[in-house]
Amino acid sequence: MDTFIKDYDKILKKHSALETNDPLDRLIAVVNEAREKIRADPSSVNTSLAALGKSVKSASQTISDEHKEVQSALTKYSKAIDKKFTAEAMSPINLHAFDNRQHILRKTIALHYIRQGNFEIGDTFAKASRVLSVKEAGLDIPDTIRHQFVEMFDIVASLKENNLEPALQWAKRHGNELEKRSSTLEFKLHRQKFLQLLEARQTQEAIAYARENFKDFGARHTQEIARLMCCILYMDRINSSPYxxxxxxxxxxxxxxxxxxxxCRLLGLSYESPLYVSLTVGTQALPKIIKVASIMKAKKTEWSQESEMPVEIPLTDDTKFHSIFACPVSKEQATEENPPMMMACGHVVCKESLNKLCRGNTTQRFKCPYCPIEAMASQAKNVYF
Structure with a gap:
């Protein structure tokens, strides 16, 4: 990749040089110079035009050569990329993945538009795809979801204009639910409102606001509230203060x-659209999957496990939503059919390993592979991460 980047930088410099010496400007300068000579000495029209023709021809040739040089570099660069990346992007794709499940994909796309605030596009797409009529499959998009996202985007629009009141009212209505999730949203909104009053030099109003609204957050945010109150002393020079x-x-x-x-969390939804996350993860995984597919094709082998990737795909933290458990006995990753099971001693193994340890007899005692305590498969409990 370093080679491609260096070649690209060279092409960019050549293109920048062309833009700096605009060909049209050079031609215009030559024509203006000839015109001024003719105005100054009308009798020199023939010689001036002859000289102009030579200058135009020379400038045109120079411009043509410069463009040919850039075009040649681009052609070589394109051929080098084609030669380096010969993998077929369609080779690992399962074209039948959504057979008889197109309605799921259409609903996901419609919901993506709604979650992005493109409500008219989302509604139109949903109606055109007949997603709303799929009642029998339980895949209709409730009007409540649309109304909730309309409310969310209205509040976000107010926040962009530094109007905190709609967000504060929403946070107060859902205070108990936010508290259960250890959210600090309501306090952060009050904090922002307090700072807005201080920036507007409404010090007394800010103090009164703090007395009224910070009292419910004293236990969790004592130090931060103390800093907010102390920053009042430095408002005239707060940018150079400890606050x-x-x-x-x-x-x-x-x-x-x-x-x-x-x-989104209170609605039971992820912050990012599932369609966006899926495309992001797919883009990250595609190079490795293409490589594996090409190796399997060369060796004439196939991946035999369903619902499991042939290689491990490293993901960023913001695209990890589930804990992954690998059985310490079999070294295999847990699945829905082979879930993690916790024994009486607290150690966890996969269900298949548990069955092997007890030899199929759920009431037979066996020694835990990690501690001296004996256990029975019938006492093991399914663990959910």
Missing amino acids: SDLTTANSSDDIQHMFTRDF
Whole structure:
């Protein structure tokens, strides 16, 4: 890849050089010079035009040569990429993955539009795909979901205009649910409102607001509330004070992100659209899958396990949603058919390993492979991560 980057930089420099010496500007300069000579000495029209013709021809040739050089570099660069990346992107794709399940894909796309705030597009797509009529499969999109996201985007629009009131009202209505999830959204909104009053030089109003609204958060946010109250002393020079972090430029963006995340969490939905996450993960995984597919094709072998990737795909933290358990006995990853089971001693193994340890007799005692305690398969409990 380093070679491609260096070649690309060379092409970019050549293209920048062409833009710096605009060909049309050079031709215009030659024509203007000839025109001024003719104006100054009308009798020199023939010689000036002859000289102009030579200059235009020379400039045109120079421009043509420069463009040919760039075009040649681009052609070589394109051939080098084609030669390096010869894998067929379609080779690992299962074209029948959504057979008889197109309605799931269509619903996912429609919901993606709605979750992005493109409500008219989402509604139109849903109706065109007849997603809303799939009542028998239970895949209709409830109007409540659309109304909830309309409310969310209305509140986000208010936050972008530094209007915290709609978000504060929503946080108060859902205070108990947010508290159960250890969310700090409501406190952060009050904190932002307090700082807005201070920035507007409404010190007394800010103090009164703090007395009224910070009292319910004293146990969890004692130190932060203390800092907020002390920063009043430095408002005239807060940017050079120990409290400069309280007025960071991205605080409004943080509030919007936190509100959107908590709003989706209360709906039982992920912060990002499932379609976006799927495409992101698929893009990350595609190079490795293509490589594995090409190796299998060369060796004339096939991957025999269903619902399992042939190689491990490293994912970023924001695309990991489930804990992964690998059985310490069999070294295999747990699945729905082979779930993790916790024995009486607290150690966990997969169900298949448990059956082997007890030799199929759920009431027979056996020694835990990791401690001296004896256990029975009938006492083991299914563990959910």
